[in-house]
Amino acid sequence: MAWLNLAKEAQRWGTAHPTIVPYEAFKTKDSFFVVGAVNNRQFQKLCGYIGNDKLAYDCRFADNNSRIRNRKELKRILDSLFALKTTDDWEKIFEGSGMPYGPINNLQKVFSHPQTIAREMVETIQQPASVSGFVNLLGIPVKFSESKPSIREGPPSLGQHTDEILEELGLSSKVISELRTEGVVGNRRSL
Known part of the structure; x- marks a missing residue:
């Protein structure tokens, strides 16, 4: 949208959002945790959850424009705080907060996640060329209430x-x- 409306070239931000700060992945003790504060109220809540209420009243981070200008300094502070706990710890802290947050899962966690299982996102089908005679495939991502899509045959x-x-x-x-x-x-x- 910045290009379409302002002819402003995009920059590389990694996991960070270009116009909302903070909104990115932070390294924890054991993994990564994504969290965002899309407005000043959420930033105040975030500061409380991470154990640094004073940060919300620091003039460098008073509003989103200030946080954008001081992105690097805020990132440094948040990195040091998120590194104190595990991703599971942070998930428990943010549970029910109404904030956008979540872990960056490895593949083992992705495929064992209850939602992946409930949505039948892995299907096992017969495949004669396979040593076991079966192969696991990604399930159909779109589900309908009246009909159940399925994989008709293997590769x-x-x-x-x-x-x-x-x-x-x-x-x-x-x-x-x-x-x-x-x-x-x-x-x-x-x-």
């Missing part, structure tokens, strides 16, 4: 649909057979 094996594709392109089965004989098209693998 295709090498050459599984070659004939169908060549036929759709207008080649006859005789021409496809000749292409196989000449080595232009690989031999179909057993499914």
